[in-house]
Amino acid sequence: MTRFTAAARTAVTHRLFWPAAVLAVLVLGNVAFTPNFLHIEVRNGHLYGSLIDILRLGAPLVVVSLGMTVVIATRGIDLSVGSTIAISGALACLVISDSGDQNSVGGVLVAVGLALALSLVLGLWNGFLVAGIGIQPIIATLILMVGGRGIAQLITDGQIITINSDPYELIGGGYLATFPFSVLVAVVMIALTAFLARRTALGVLIEATGGNAEASRLAGIRARGIMVMVYLFCGLCAGIAGLMISSNVHSADGNNAGLWYELDAILAVVIGGTSLGGGRFSLGGTVLGALIIQALSTTVYTVGIPPETTMLFKAVVVTVVCLIQSPAFRAKVFGRRPRPTPTTPAEPAKIEVPA
Amino acid sequence: MADMSEPVLTMTGIGKQFPGVRALDGVDFRLFPGEVHALMGENGAGKSTLIKVLTGAYSIDSGDITLAGHPVRFGSPLQAQQAGVSPVYQEINLCANLSVAENIFIGRQPRRFGRIDWAAIRRRSRDLLRRLRLDIDVTAALGTYSLAVQQMVAIARAIDIEAKVLILDEPTSSLDATEVQQLFDVMRELKDEGVAILFVTHFLDQVYEIADRITVLRNGRLVGEYPTAEMSHVDLVTAMIGKELSTLEQLEEEQRPELSALESGSPFVETVELGRKGSIAPFDLTIHPGEVVGLAGLLGSGRTEVARLLFGADRADHGRVLLDGEAVALRTPRAAMAHAIAYCSENRRTEGLVEELTVRENIVLALQAVRGWTRPIPRRVQDELVAKYISALQIRPADPDLPVRNLSGGNQQKVLLARWLITEPKLLILDEPTRGIDVGAKAEIQKLVAGLSRDGLAVLFISAELEEVLRLSHKVGVLRDRRLVAQLANTDDLDADRVLQTIAHGSDAASGAAS
Ligand SMILES: Nc1ncnc2c1ncn2[C@@H]1O[C@H](COP(=O)(O)OP(=O)(O)OP(=O)(O)O)[C@@H](O)[C@H]1O
Ligand SMILES: [Mg+2]
Numbered sequence: 001m002t003r004f005t006a007a008a009r010t011a012v013t014h015r016l017f018w019p020a021a022v023l024a025v026l027v028l029g030n031v032a033f034t035p036n037f038l039h040i041e042v043r044n045g046h047l048y049g050s051l052i053d054i055l056r057l058g059a060p061l062v063v064v065s066l067g068m069t070v071v072i073a074t075r076g077i078d079l080s081v082g083s084t085i086a087i088s089g090a091l092a093c094l095v096i097s098d099s100g101d102q103n104s105v106g107g108v109l110v111a112v113g114l115a116l117a118l119s120l121v122l123g124l125w126n127g128f129l130v131a132g133i134g135i136q137p138i139i140a141t142l143i144l145m146v147g148g149r150g151i152a153q154l155i156t157d158g159q160i161i162t163i164n165s166d167p168y169e170l171i172g173g174g175y176l177a178t179f180p181f182s183v184l185v186a187v188v189m190i191a192l193t194a195f196l197a198r199r200t201a202l203g204v205l206i207e208a209t210g211g212n213a214e215a216s217r218l219a220g221i222r223a224r225g226i227m228v229m230v231y232l233f234c235g236l237c238a239g240i241a242g243l244m245i246s247s248n249v250h251s252a253d254g255n256n257a258g259l260w261y262e263l264d265a266i267l268a269v270v271i272g273g274t275s276l277g278g279g280r281f282s283l284g285g286t287v288l289g290a291l292i293i294q295a296l297s298t299t300v301y302t303v304g305i306p307p308e309t310t311m312l313f314k315a316v317v318v319t320v321v322c323l324i325q326s327p328a329f330r331a332k333v334f335g336r337r338p339r340p341t342p343t344t345p346a347e348p349a350k351i352e353v354p355a
Numbered sequence: 356m357a358d359m360s361e362p363v364l365t366m367t368g369i370g371k372q373f374p375g376v377r378a379l380d381g382v383d384f385r386l387f388p389g390e391v392h393a394l395m396g397e398n399g400a401g402k403s404t405l406i407k408v409l410t411g412a413y414s415i416d417s418g419d420i421t422l423a424g425h426p427v428r429f430g431s432p433l434q435a436q437q438a439g440v441s442p443v444y445q446e447i448n449l450c451a452n453l454s455v456a457e458n459i460f461i462g463r464q465p466r467r468f469g470r471i472d473w474a475a476i477r478r479r480s481r482d483l484l485r486r487l488r489l490d491i492d493v494t495a496a497l498g499t500y501s502l503a504v505q506q507m508v509a510i511a512r513a514i515d516i517e518a519k520v521l522i523l524d525e526p527t528s529s530l531d532a533t534e535v536q537q538l539f540d541v542m543r544e545l546k547d548e549g550v551a552i553l554f555v556t557h558f559l560d561q562v563y564e565i566a567d568r569i570t571v572l573r574n575g576r577l578v579g580e581y582p583t584a585e586m587s588h589v590d591l592v593t594a595m596i597g598k599e600l601s602t603l604e605q606l607e608e609e610q611r612p613e614l615s616a617l618e619s620g621s622p623f624v625e626t627v628e629l630g631r632k633g634s635i636a637p638f639d640l641t642i643h644p645g646e647v648v649g650l651a652g653l654l655g656s657g658r659t660e661v662a663r664l665l666f667g668a669d670r671a672d673h674g675r676v677l678l679d680g681e682a683v684a685l686r687t688p689r690a691a692m693a694h695a696i697a698y699c700s701e702n703r704r705t706e707g708l709v710e711e712l713t714v715r716e717n718i719v720l721a722l723q724a725v726r727g728w729t730r731p732i733p734r735r736v737q738d739e740l741v742a743k744y745i746s747a748l749q750i751r752p753a754d755p756d757l758p759v760r761n762l763s764g765g766n767q768q769k770v771l772l773a774r775w776l777i778t779e780p781k782l783l784i785l786d787e788p789t790r791g792i793d794v795g796a797k798a799e800i801q802k803l804v805a806g807l808s809r810d811g812l813a814v815l816f817i818s819a820e821l822e823e824v825l826r827l828s829h830k831v832g833v834l835r836d837r838r839l840v841a842q843l844a845n846t847d848d849l850d851a852d853r854v855l856q857t858i859a860h861g862s863d864a865a866s867g868a869a870s
Contacts, residue, residue: 201723201731204716211709218668218706219774220692220724279711 015273018325019288022271026295026317027051034302046175050298052183058294059182060085060172060241064261065268065290066193066283067237070230072269075210075278076130076137078231081265083148084122084238085258088115089246090155093163102165111168116239122148123235127228145262152254162251172247182244189240193233194283203281206230210278264293271321292321361424363388363551364409364440364520369418371401371408371575373761376752378404380575382418386520386551391542393566393583394555395595397793398765399751400572402555403445406524410435410442423519433462441518443509445525445555445764445791446704451498456480458497459512483511488537502529502702502787503654503819507538514541521545522553525764527561528791529701531654531819539565557765557793558820559588571595596795617643617829621680623813624665624696624782628674635660637673638839640832642782647804647814649828649845651821651854657837658817659701662784665815666698667691692725697780699772701787701817707771710760714750715741717759718773725778744773747803749796764791772800776807783807784815789823801827821851833857 030037030050040049064081071078095111096102122144129140174181197203208216209223217223241261246252270276271292272285296317300310323329364386371379379401386392394402407413409420411429420427422438429435432442449458459480464471480493489507497505506529513521523542527535542552542565554566562569562583569586571578571594578594586594593599622641630637635657642648650658663669665676667685675682678694685691688698700706708717718741719732726732732740741755748769750762759770768791775783785804789797804827808814818824824831825845831854833841841863843849857863 199731201726201728204712204720204723205728207712208709208716208720211711212705214705215707215709216720216724218666218688218698218700219721220689221720222689222724226728279709 015282016284016288018321019272019285019292022321022324023288023292023295026292026299030295030299030302033304037302042178045178047178047180050302052180054291054294054298055183055186056180057298058291059180059186060244061261061264061268061294062186062287062290063189063237063244064234064241064265065272065286066189067230067234068262068265069269069272069274069281069283069286070193070197070206071137071234072266072274072276073206073210073278073281074227074230075213076227076230077141077266077276078126078234078238079138079141079262080122080126080144080148081234081238081241082258082261083145083152084119084235085242085245085261086152086252086254086256087122087148087155088119088239088242089257090152090161090252090254091115091118092168092243093161093246093252094155096163096165096168097161102163103167105167108165108167112171112243115243116236119235119239119242120232121235123232123238124228126235127231130231131224131227149254152252152257156252156254158254160251160253164250168247169250170247172244172249182248185240185244189237190283190287197281197283202226202229207279207281211280265290267318268293271318271325273325293318361388362386363423365419365421366405366409367419369405369408369420370416371404371413372416375754376575376761378575379408382572382575382577383580384570384577385580386553388519388551389546389549390567391546391552391554391565393562393569394553394572395562395569395591396572396578397595398769398791398796399574399763400595401575402572403524403763404575405572406442406444406522406553406555410440410522412444436516436518439517439519440522441513441516441520442522443513443524443526445528447502447505447509449497449505449509449512451705452496454494455484455491455497455500455508456493458508459483459493459515463516479515480511483515484508486514486541487511487534489534501655501659503531503534506530507534510538510541514545518550520551520553524555525557525791526554527556527558529787529819532821534654535561557791557797559591559794562591563588573597592794595793617646620644622677623679625677625680626665626674627677629664629671629676630673631660631664631669631671632673634669634837635664636838640839640842642813642815644781644811644813645808646830647808647816647828649816649818649824649831650834651824651831652834652858655837656834656858657839658834659786660837661832661834661839662698662786662815662817665691665782666696666784668698668700689724692721692778695779695781696784697721697775697778697782698784699775699786699788701790703767703771703790708759708767711758713756714745714759714762714770715755717770718744718755718777721774721778740777741773744776747799748773749799765793765796768792769796769800776803780812782813782815784817786817787819788816789818789820797823821854825849825851825854833863835861 037050040047040051068078068081092111092115095114096108099107101107126141126144129135130137170181172182176184205221205226208221209226213223242258245257268289269286272282272289274281274285296314300313305313362385366384369379369382382405384405396402404413408415411431411434415428427438453461456476460476465475466472477493484491487507487510491500491504497508506526510526526538530538546552556562566583568580568582569591570580573595620643622643625641626639628637628639650661652658664671667687667690670686676685683694715737719737723732745753745755750766750769759767762770772788789800792800804814816824816827828845831843831845832839833843833854835858840861841857843857843863
């Protein structure tokens with residue numbers, strides 16, 4: 001019994017507990033409305049099911065949120081990911097539609113390569129503004145957030161470019177060995193990010209820079225290099241998501257592709273337990289956060305919430321999630337149990353997850 | 356001391372548990388009106404925790420608090436303030452980007468016609484600081500001032516609050532002797548007005564000078580409460596550490612190499628007219644391998660500025676630096692570190708530690724930065740290095756995976772020191788390395804520095820404690836008004852008085868030992 005309570009306490013204090021619990025509640029809530037929600041089957045050699053849909057549709061957000069996580073860990077923010085998504089998808093579709101044979105694998109690879117290269121350039125631009133010139137991240141990336149839509153429009157010439165390319169379609173809508181390809185891409189990106197962050201020293205250097213920039217400089221960390229790297233990486237992630245999204249709908253829409261993605265990504269990061277104040281970050285939390293947001297969108301459809309209240313519903317859930325994660329809030333609401341010690345003296349009411 | 360009849364504050368059976376650490380265990384504490392009461396104990400004994408529990412910064416697990424006869428339990432420092440308990444915490448928590456005046460009055464701005472009366476804020480701030488004999492521009496951002504000034508501002512803020520109980524947690528850790536005296540003057544005035552003052556320090560002399568009674572904590576437990584007059588130095592130290600202290604004497608006995616012998620070799624670092632406008636006038640300074648050069652001077656005399664130039668933390672706009680005889684550009688800390696220079700900043704909170712990272716991560720941070728991100732230090736090597744310095748510097752609790760912010764102030768300081776020691780520098784710049792460190796550990800650290808210098812390390816040593824500078828250095832550089840005015844060989848006839856004379860006159864009063 002005591003062993004059990006001890007184990008339960010360890011679980012509850014684990015930093016991934018609350019995001020995981022919320023995700024579980026969302027999924028179970030769906031089961032109540034759609035009894036076969038958890039059902040997964042193999043049809044035509046492809047995995048099918050609502051859960052698979054959440055993973056497949058959530059893949060772009062997961063990837064973007066990974067980039068956003070490391071940016072936020074340096075105490076930055078990248079508002080331009082939505083625009084980068086549009087630009088990357090637009091460029092890829094343009095190259096493919098201009099090539100003679102839309103189904104040529106070589107042509108698609110060139111298109112993908114160009115789109116990702118451009119995304120890296122955009123990331124570099126953000127990094128340059130933030131680290132090189134010293135503009136505040138929110139302003140620096142706002143430039144590309146606004147300007148980027150224009151660039152995407154230029155690329156698509158104000159039209160929606162529709163393409164018909166089987167190899168390109170694989171990225172966002174296809175399957176490989178029964179698994180949705182986009183999910184595999186996301187898994188690879190998660191593994192890559194985790195490797196870079198935890199098997200090299202990048203993670204701790206990023207956390208140090210975000211946690212205390214001046215102390216890090218005096219400890220010899222090249223903060224600028226780190227900053228450029230994280231914005232570069234975030235650009236790449238957005239570029240990949242842009243490919244997935246445009247591939248899934250066979251078209252590029254400079255106006256609407258990736259619209260409000262930056263907000264979803266920031267939310268995913270925050271729900272996952274990474275503080276907007278920089279420092280410690282949690283990749284696992286971010287992945288859960290992104291899945292929560294996707295599950296929420298799915299829930300809106302399965303539960304049949306009227307479209308005009310969708311946004312409100314999302315907002316309510318997100319607020320609840322953020323509140324539940326705050327130790328100060330839990331202590332107030334769930335009564336007299338010994339409070340978890342405030343970690344920062346003199347700021348006892350500090351809420352780790354700003355709502 | 357005023358009447359001993361009724362304590363203004365009593366704490367009984369106070370308990371506080373942190374995950375894995377019992378910080379306070381059934382502690383009793385009494386404070387009488389009109390007394391200065393020293394709270395003593397080793398690093399991590401629970402002094403700051405007792406203060407935070409009292410003022411509502413931490414919640415309390417068990418025990419009772421009575422203030423002026425009424426049971427109280429504060430939910431926040433603000434409530435405590437309103438009830439007449441005014442604390443200055445160990446780690447200054449003011450806003451570096453606000454002005455000095457704003458910091459003093461934040462949260463309680465005087466108003467006129469419903470609007471904040473800025474003129475009054477500035478005027479009263481100036482008056483308050485003048486009471487501490489500090490004449491500075493109160494409209495400048497707090498962050499532009501040295502740690503000592505920031506400390507004085509925090510004190511000014513606390514004494515302006517009409518308080519029954521004034522709490523000062525290590526207020527003197529970064530102050531020079533003169534500022535300490537000014538603070539003591541003010542404390543005596545307040546005491547005469549009947550204010551009860553709780554005072555934490557690791558300087559025994561200060562305790563004997565100002566405190567009426569002493570309460571000693573050890574490992575979160577109460578050892579005892581004593582009238583200062585009835586407690587000898589030795590007894591006090593024994594009560595604090597639980598055994599007798601002997602390391603200090605050992606240091607005196609060990610033979611220091613002669614300065615002349617050291618200076619016959621070629622210097623490791625030599626500055627030629629190195630300077631920076633508005634920060635420090637051009638100076639020439641040499642440090643040889645194995646030599647400890649101490650810097651002495653008053654508040655704002657430019658000691659830290661010398662250190663920052665040598666480390667590339669600030670960029671010099673004048674002169675050159677030669678390392679092993681070759682001119683080098685020390686434009687960034689990174690460049691200096693590439694030349695095996697290390698700088699342990701006086702301000703561990705803002706310029707030193709990354710509080711949310713663990714002890715391990717903080718200790719290896721500089722070494723990791725030098726290696727670059729592609730070559731992480733293998734976990735096994737980290738473990739060895741960290742374990743070595745946790746035991747060498749007696750870092751408590753000895754858990755490398757604890758976030759640094761959970762450590763007591765003195766233990767945080769040791770973590771910062773460890774960070775630079777593992778980089779194996781050739782020149783180690785120490786700015787107040789023993790700030791907030793208890794008597795026992797301080798002696799250990801001094802011994803360590805002396806030992807390293809004997810092995811050939813060049814050291815630049817800055818401390819507000821002149822005795823410490825004299826005990827360790829071969830040569831003492833004296834600064835005044837941001838100018839290096841003299842360099843005194845630390846021969847037998849050099850004592851604190853002569854250094855103070857030199858500071859006062861701006862040149863060596865005695866025979867020309869200047870180089
Ligand atoms: N927020 C916290 N979380 C966990 N442990 C803590 C926290 N604050 C303090 N501790 C632990 O409580 C003990 C007492 O710490 P405290 O800061 O009161 O020591 P102190 O007597 O003030 O020491 P110092 O002289 O170094 O300032 C230490 O073991 C410390 O590690
Ligand atoms: Mg303390």
